[in-house]
Amino acid sequence: xxxxxxxxxxSLVVSLVFxxxxxxxxxxxxxxxxxxxxxxxxxxxxFNWSYGGMQDAAKLLGAxxxxxxxxxxxxxxxxxxxxxxxxxxxxxxxxxxxAGDATTLNPAIDKAVAKGIPVITFDSDAxxxxxxxxxxxxxxxxxxVAGKAMVEWLNGEGEVGVSTFPGPNHLVERIRGFKDGLEGxxxxxxxxxxxxxxxxxxxxxITAMLQAHPEIDAVFAAHGNPGPGAVAAVKNVGKEGEIEIxxxxxxxxxxxxxxxxxxRGTVGQNPYLMGYISMMMAWGxxxxxxxxxxxxxxxxxxxxxxxxxxxIGVYKSPPAFVSGK
Amino acid sequence: MVTxxxxxxxxxxxxxxxxxxxxxxxVMSIGYxxxxxxxNMEVIAMGFIQEAIMALGMTIVIISGGIDxxxxxxxxxxxxxxxxxxxxxxxVALSIFLTLCISGSIGFANAVMINRLRAHPFIxxxxxxxxxxxxxxxxxxxxxxxxFPKSFSYFGQGYLLNIPFPVVLFIILAIVFHILxxxxxxxxxxxxxxxxxxxxxxxxxxVERFRWMTYIISATLAGTAGIITASQYxxxxxxxxxDAELRVITAVIIGGASLSGGIGSIGRTVLGxxxxxxxxxxxxxxxxxxxxxxxxxxxxxxxxxxxxxYFRFRRTGIKDNWRDFxxxxx
Amino acid sequence: xxxxxxxxQLVSAALQAREVQLLLLTLVVVLIISNLTxxxxxxxxxxxxxxxxxxxxxxxxxxxxxxxxxxxxLSVGSNIALTGIITTLxxxxxxxxxxxxxGIGLSVSFIIGAINGVVIAKFRINPFIxxxxxxxxxxxxxxxxxxxxxxxxxxxxxxxxxxxxxxxxxxxVIAALLIVIVFDFLLKNWVHLNRAFPVGADPDNAALLGxxxxxxxxxxxxxxGLFAGIAAIFMCSRLAMGYAQFGLEIExxxxxxxxxxxxxxxxxxxxxxxxxLGVLLLAIINNGFVLxxxxxxxxxxxxxxxxxxxxxxxxRHSRIK
Numbered sequence: 001x002x003x004x005x006x007x008x009x010x011s012l013v014v015s016l017v018f019x020x021x022x023x024x025x026x027x028x029x030x031x032x033x034x035x036x037x038x039x040x041x042x043x044x045x046x047f048n049w050s051y052g053g054m055q056d057a058a059k060l061l062g063a064x065x066x067x068x069x070x071x072x073x074x075x076x077x078x079x080x081x082x083x084x085x086x087x088x089x090x091x092x093x094x095x096x097x098x099a100g101d102a103t104t105l106n107p108a109i110d111k112a113v114a115k116g117i118p119v120i121t122f123d124s125d126a127x128x129x130x131x132x133x134x135x136x137x138x139x140x141x142x143x144x145v146a147g148k149a150m151v152e153w154l155n156g157e158g159e160v161g162v163s164t165f166p167g168p169n170h171l172v173e174r175i176r177g178f179k180d181g182l183e184g185x186x187x188x189x190x191x192x193x194x195x196x197x198x199x200x201x202x203x204x205x206i207t208a209m210l211q212a213h214p215e216i217d218a219v220f221a222a223h224g225n226p227g228p229g230a231v232a233a234v235k236n237v238g239k240e241g242e243i244e245i246x247x248x249x250x251x252x253x254x255x256x257x258x259x260x261x262x263x264r265g266t267v268g269q270n271p272y273l274m275g276y277i278s279m280m281m282a283w284g285x286x287x288x289x290x291x292x293x294x295x296x297x298x299x300x301x302x303x304x305x306x307x308x309x310x311x312i313g314v315y316k317s318p319p320a321f322v323s324g325k
Numbered sequence: 326m327v328t329x330x331x332x333x334x335x336x337x338x339x340x341x342x343x344x345x346x347x348x349x350x351x352v353m354s355i356g357y358x359x360x361x362x363x364x365n366m367e368v369i370a371m372g373f374i375q376e377a378i379m380a381l382g383m384t385i386v387i388i389s390g391g392i393d394x395x396x397x398x399x400x401x402x403x404x405x406x407x408x409x410x411x412x413x414x415x416x417v418a419l420s421i422f423l424t425l426c427i428s429g430s431i432g433f434a435n436a437v438m439i440n441r442l443r444a445h446p447f448i449x450x451x452x453x454x455x456x457x458x459x460x461x462x463x464x465x466x467x468x469x470x471x472x473f474p475k476s477f478s479y480f481g482q483g484y485l486l487n488i489p490f491p492v493v494l495f496i497i498l499a500i501v502f503h504i505l506x507x508x509x510x511x512x513x514x515x516x517x518x519x520x521x522x523x524x525x526x527x528x529x530x531x532v533e534r535f536r537w538m539t540y541i542i543s544a545t546l547a548g549t550a551g552i553i554t555a556s557q558y559x560x561x562x563x564x565x566x567x568d569a570e571l572r573v574i575t576a577v578i579i580g581g582a583s584l585s586g587g588i589g590s591i592g593r594t595v596l597g598x599x600x601x602x603x604x605x606x607x608x609x610x611x612x613x614x615x616x617x618x619x620x621x622x623x624x625x626x627x628x629x630x631x632x633x634x635y636f637r638f639r640r641t642g643i644k645d646n647w648r649d650f651x652x653x654x655x
Numbered sequence: 656x657x658x659x660x661x662x663x664q665l666v667s668a669a670l671q672a673r674e675v676q677l678l679l680l681t682l683v684v685v686l687i688i689s690n691l692t693x694x695x696x697x698x699x700x701x702x703x704x705x706x707x708x709x710x711x712x713x714x715x716x717x718x719x720x721x722x723x724x725x726x727x728x729l730s731v732g733s734n735i736a737l738t739g740i741i742t743t744l745x746x747x748x749x750x751x752x753x754x755x756x757x758g759i760g761l762s763v764s765f766i767i768g769a770i771n772g773v774v775i776a777k778f779r780i781n782p783f784i785x786x787x788x789x790x791x792x793x794x795x796x797x798x799x800x801x802x803x804x805x806x807x808x809x810x811x812x813x814x815x816x817x818x819x820x821x822x823x824x825x826x827x828v829i830a831a832l833l834i835v836i837v838f839d840f841l842l843k844n845w846v847h848l849n850r851a852f853p854v855g856a857d858p859d860n861a862a863l864l865g866x867x868x869x870x871x872x873x874x875x876x877x878x879x880g881l882f883a884g885i886a887a888i889f890m891c892s893r894l895a896m897g898y899a900q901f902g903l904e905i906e907x908x909x910x911x912x913x914x915x916x917x918x919x920x921x922x923x924x925x926x927x928x929x930x931x932l933g934v935l936l937l938a939i940i941n942n943g944f945v946l947x948x949x950x951x952x953x954x955x956x957x958x959x960x961x962x963x964x965x966x967x968x969x970x971r972h973s974r975i976k
Contacts, residue, residue, distance in 0.1 A: 459955025
């Protein structure tokens with residue numbers, strides 16, 4: 001008897017699951033092509049820009065092209081590899097991926113390529129894989145540009161504190177580039193603090209760093225999150241206007257702080273263009289052409305520049321997130 | 326006859342979940358051409374293999390009335406250690422052996438601390454979880470460990486009889502633990518100890534010694550999962566296994582084990598693992614918007630335990646005592 | 656003679672109190688750090704330590720209460736994210752005025768906690784599982800609402816809550832201290848809150864004594880949710896944004912602090928001031944870490960070790976008793 005009651009209820013649940021899935025997937029059954037984007041941290045404004053670029057390109061290429069976004073909500077390199085494998089199994093027509101840890105992703109990327117699915121990396125490359133192309137700014141180069149700008153800001157002399165967190169390879173690369181960018185000047189990095197990658201933890205960490213090193217003239221927030229924390233920290237030690245802050249990327253809080261003059265500038269990559277170009281290249285790889293051979297360059301540099309108050313205006317309205325099409 | 330079969334089946338597995346799993350599988354197979362393919366079956370299996378292997382150990386720990394939050398951290402440490410040992414030219418066999426020993430000793434340390442400090446396993450393993458992951462960061466300083474010998478890649482990428490080696494390993498382990506829990510005197514103590522440790526002690530069972538065993542198994546399996554992960558991706562990264570313990574516990578609980586101890590089985594856990602593996606794949610196949618995934622997992626967990634509890638109440642008419650389900654139960 | 660004997664007894668009794676031990680330990684840590692680095696005992700550093708621990712503190716108070724009840728709440732971090740996002744979205748879109756938005760936000764946090772409590776009490780399901788489910792649900796909800804975007808452009812009057820100062824002390828710090836004092840007083844003296852102790856120590860016995868255990872548990876979890884909501888308001892205001900990633904892992908820090916402060920998983924025990932000192936100790940140690948330029952990679956190892964040591968000492972304490 002209990003079995004009957006139970007199975008009745010569960011058949012209800014099954015039908016609910018069914019409705020749920022059909023609701024979300026009505027479009028996908030008829031879509032002719034699907035392209036997937038895989039990121040190592042879902043729910044980041046930066047990657048929303050990239051996904052926006054990807055969607056705009058897809059729209060341009062045809063009404064029957066569908067896009068979707070996948071990836072872990074907390075960073076785990078093996079989970080990102082799994083996301084790629086799930087998309088391969090789904091039979092998508094192209095994968096655009098930002099490699100949180102290249103070495104871990106190589107096997108998954110190669111598997112996709114072996115299945116005939118073009119893979120484009122963006123933002124963080126996986127150079128040793130068989131990926132078709134890379135669109136983005138080399139993190140080392142971006143760090144270097146930041147370093148050179150910092151030398152200019154400080155007129156060639158001063159001490160810098162860096163806010164970062166242990167783990168991701170792109171941060172290691174960025175900071176290596178930053179230090180190399182300072183080379184040949186009297187600007188040097190005197191401290192690094194652990195902001196745990198979190199907006200809320202950055203303030204305490206950076207304040208403590210500024211306490212320990214009162215000689216610091218500038219703070220380099222090495223990723224998107226600690227920028228606003230650096231603003232609050234500088235205020236905490238009463239050195240507003242004395243300590244320069246360089247942010248990274250253009251998340252809304254950073255954009256607003258630049259607008260208010262609290263952050264002097266930010267290292268602006270072009271995530272929108274990364275997504276746009278990647279989509280174009282992935283689609284292009286699937287098209288018939290009159291010549292054989294690779295039709296994508298090994299890498300596309302989407303550029304990097306230091307954005308200040310004068311040119312931040314465009315970034316005040318990020319593209320609205322629409323999950324798929 | 327049919328009812329008899331159903332009853333027999335329900336002893337071994339969670340019928341409701343089985344119905345949902347089969348239903349989901351059927352719906353997906355009909356609706357999506359890329360779902361029911363050999364390749365996708367492999368992806369489904371391999372997409373949840375770390376959790377599957379760890380879930381076996383977690384089942385035993387949970388039946389015994391405990392919980393082990395440190396497995397995700399043991400996983401990452403073991404993947405890093407095996408990489409470092411291999412790079413130190415210790416040879417594949419010795420590297421794996423050493424890694425498993427170290428993983429097991431973390432489990433042993435957990436059990437000793439729970440015994441000695443009379444502290445709740447939750448908080449003890451929370452401590453080791455933090456410390457061990459921290460240690461993984463200290464060793465690697467955030468850099469991935471790479472450059473393993475080719476022969477090592479078999480454990481994560483090899484095939485045995487056309488089935489991926491990790492899956493074969495999981496099946497063997499599941500059968501072994503199923504037999505141990507069902508048919509050996511020593512291991513079947515776990516149910517009695519889990520449902521009433523005090524009485525078990527009075528009956529002369531060595532609850533403390535038994536706890537060593539459960540946590541060593543759990544940690545060693547986490548170590549095994551770590552080695553497989555390292556081999557699968559031919560690299561080790563300090564980010565591996567974040568939140569894995571939560572996914573593992575979810576699988577075990579959805580399978581029908583109870584955190585109050587004494588309830589659960591390998592069969593049920595295997596079903597829970599299969600269900601979650603299929604769900605993870607189905608969400609991608611069906612194109613469920615990415616941000617809804619977390620909502621779906623949360624609701625599945627809550628709905629499954631609520632239903633389970635509702636039917637248990639309907640069946641027996643007895644509500645659990647407060648002591649039995651709040652954390653202080655043990 | 657007897658006087659000195661009694662006073663020495665008093666002293667040793669006081670030394671056995673968890674709070675006193677913790678206070679002494681904290682003082683020792685302060686002494687060590689301030690000797691190693693001159694930057695510790697400066698006004699602005701102390702201010703930033705105080706500000707940095709505020710969110711953890713408020714959340715840890717609710718967690719302590721739930722631990723006293725014999726449960727735990729893993730969903731507080733996600734509660735912070737969802738509450739914060741609902742509040743900031745309402746303000747950003749200008750749907751309602753600032754106080755109303757805050758009121759709605761706090762109600763949401765209270766309701767999330769109450770749902771936890773109802774499911775736990777009504778279906779008698781382990782709080783770990785229920786709040787684990789809620790943790791995914793609420794975080795997922797926050798992500799669905801924002802798709803990962805920051806919610807910014809908040810009215811200036813809202814930002815003043817987190818940024819305003821009285822005599823150089825930030826509002827949130829003052830508010831948190833007030834909450835600690837009031838909550839400690841109420842927990843000890845107000846019968847409706849004090850019930851948590853008999854309920855946590857022995858729920859079935861408490862029911863026999865005529866205490867409505869269901870109601871106490873539901874209200875306890877709702878209260879824990881509300882504390883998370885208060886932390887969310889301060890966090891969003893201070894950082895001038897709502898964000899779906901707010902409050903990650905705060906539940907683990909709050910649990911750790913409460914356990915260091917003397918709460919146990921078996922229920923019936925826990926102290927507000929103990930928790931306060933637990934949060935303070937962790938905040939000071941983490942601050943010292945940065946001040947002394949210790950490697951960022953060691954921080955997690957040290958935090959885990961502190962937690963284990965805390966459990967070890969907690970047991971010694973209970974044995975003496």
